Amino acid sequence: MSKIKTGAYTAEAERGFDHRTAMEEAARCLLCHDAPCSAGCPAGTDPGKFIRSIRFRNPKGAAETIRENNVLGGTCARVCPFDRLCEEACSRCGIDRPIEIGKLQRYAVEQEKAFRMKILKKPRSNNGFRVACVGAGPASLACAAELAKAGTKVTIYEREQKAGGVLTYGITPARLPQKVVDWDIKSVEGLGVEFVFGAEIGGAKKGALTAEDLLAKEGFHAVFLGVGLWKSGTAGVPGEDLKNVLRAVDFLKQARTRGGFPQMQGKKVVVIGGGDVAMDCATTARLQGADVQIWYRRTIGEAPANMDEIRYALDLGIGLTQNFAPKAFTGKGGKVEYAVFQGRDGKSEAKVACDYAIFAIGQQAEDIGAVVSGAATTGKGCVAIRGGGRTSVKGVFAAGDITNGGSTVVEAVKEGKEAAQAILRYLNKGVK
Ligand SMILES: Cc1cc2nc3c(=O)[nH]c(=O)nc-3n(C[C@H](O)[C@H](O)[C@H](O)COP(=O)(O)OP(=O)(O)OC[C@H]3O[C@@H](n4cnc5c(N)ncnc54)[C@H](O)[C@@H]3O)c2cc1C
Ligand code: SF4
Incomplete structure (x- = not known):
């Protein structure tokens, strides 16, 4: 398995647009009159409008369109499932490929920060509530x-x-x-x-x-x-209370608040689940230098995780086994040693050695x-x-x-x- 560089845990997975690439991408926009991309955004952001501003070299106008509508515009530019929302609705899908709306939104918010724009201001009067x-x-x-x-x-x-x-x-x-x-x-x-x-x-x-x-x-x-x-779901299988059988949110929280989870370096980690949370657990463990395997009870095609996140996990060298659900955990001295999985066909079984197992099968x-x-x-x-x-x-x-x-x-x-x-x-x- 390839080595992970020091500092990879906080290094950004994907680069954003620079001025030139942002302009080129904005120039591909058809400036549609009915802007179907806008209807595709649950928060009601109007990509057609902010892309027009970027195209006409008006970064402040672009940032205003985003920020006034969505106070978490910078965050959404990073984590929204664009491929299922605005980009899926984009008119350019029928021609070649959708406009990279998410990356353009990220560019506009980066401009807002770079130029220290203050778009939202405290109102002068209050309503008394x-x-x-x-x-x-x-x-x-x-x-x-x-x-x-x-x-x-x-x-x-x-x-x-x-x-x-x-x-x-x-x-x-x-x-x-x-x-x-x-x-x-x-x-x-x-x-x-x-x-x-x-x-x-x-x-x-x-x-x-x-x-x-x-x-x-x-x-x-x-x-x-x-x-x-904030309560993690588990499968209710024998051995899940063994030491080092972790819950997704506890693991991620600990990794974020303590600057990582260095004790996982060089260890075997099994992640159970197929959603974004499972991908985050797997990549977080991998970026600590662990040898990570994801086990999912259905197929990749059925997995709720964003395809980009699955791809990112696979690119990091994380293995993914589909159609296997957890059956039990066994251990030594109270600590997990093996995770046992049952195949979807009802017959196959797999026994996997692990130092840690992480449940990422839904929050309650x-x-x-x-x-x-x-x-x-x-x-x-x-x-x-x-x-x-x-x-x-x-x-x-x-x-x-x-x-x-x-x-x-x-x-x-x-x-x-x-x-x-x-x-x-x-x-x-x-x-x-
Ligand atoms: C690991 C992970 C990865 C995800 N990835 C994505 C993604 O890529 N894209 C995406 O769009 N969504 C993603 N999601 C889902 C998304 O993060 C949530 O839908 C979203 O955060 C929900 O926001 P919320 O405000 O309802 O709750 P939360 O974000 O859970 O915030 C609730 C807050 O309330 C606080 N709180 C709880 N109880 C109390 C109390 N009694 N008193 C005071 N404070 C309290 C908590 O500490 C927390 O700060 C992910 C979720 C997880 C867990
Ligand atoms: S649908 Fe696509 S091409 Fe049309 S305005 Fe929106 S981003 Fe531009």
Whole structure:
């Protein structure tokens, strides 16, 4: 297996456009009147408009189009599944190949940063309302930005020490450098949104507030829940509680907060799953110098992971075995030694030596009852909503992964914005 260079963990997986290549790509755009690319974006960004600005050498106009619509424009430029959204809808697909909209968006946001443009500004007047957002992931950040633009005073309560949610504590920095996330968050701060870190709403610590406390005791007029899904699913097979059988989000979080997972260097790692989370776990382990194998219960064609992520994993020398599901783990001295897989045909079996196994087979909701009591939930423990984010509890709204069961960053942004509109409607009905 090829050696991994030192520092590869944080090195960017893909280079962006320089001025010349951005201009060349923008020049391929047909400037369609009906811009189907725009209809393909869940957050409603208008690529046709910002590509036109790039083409006419107006980087500020391009950055404005992106940032005013999507406060996480820099992040989305890195992690959106473009091939299934705007690029799939692009008119050039019928001629040769779609415009590389994602890379052009990345270029525009890089220009915004390079020239220190300050596009979103704190509004001069306020509407007299105060809203608390729980969690500082994409859904809350988008909701908070929308509310702040309307003159609402917003405080975000986050249990970790940094904002970003999965962007900061999950997705591998090779795909999404922290500086890109931080630049997006700066735009939210620029709107006057306040952050309280190390504050777990409904947490076990003495004096921890609940959503009800935020409304009744802290004087907020509404509460938004954007808490995401932080419990990892497992297969419920024998031996999964052995040492070094890890859960995806715990592993990724530890890798990101401690600057990697150096103890994996030269070790055999088995990753179980076929989604983006599995690819991030596999590439993160590989970039620590581990010998990594992905095992997936279906075929690559059925895998939910983005094709580019699968390709990136394979390019790094990671092996992928399809049609095998975990059956058991065996170990010595309480530590995992082998992962046993069962073939989809029901007959084949494989016993694989490993020092670590990582489960990346889906995320689940934590106990939402601790955060807000009595909120109606779906069968999977997610918060049930209607009308753009209203929960069954008066004054409490929700969006993002905790309501949709796990989707994408751009969906969380879209839903966070919709919830902000629902909150403003609720507030303007005279809740004060
Ligand atoms: C490893 C991984 C890779 C992914 N890759 C992609 C990708 O490439 N492209 C893509 O579009 N999507 C990807 N996703 C999905 C995407 O990241 C999520 O859909 C998105 O982050 C959801 O945003 P959210 O705000 O709902 O939740 P989160 O991002 O989970 O944020 C929730 C925040 O709430 C905080 N919190 C939770 N409970 C409390 C509490 N009680 N009190 C205070 N704070 C609390 C958490 O600490 C966290 O900061 C990936 C997900 C994972 C896990
Ligand atoms: S659909 Fe494609 S070609 Fe048409 S405006 Fe959008 S990016 Fe340009």
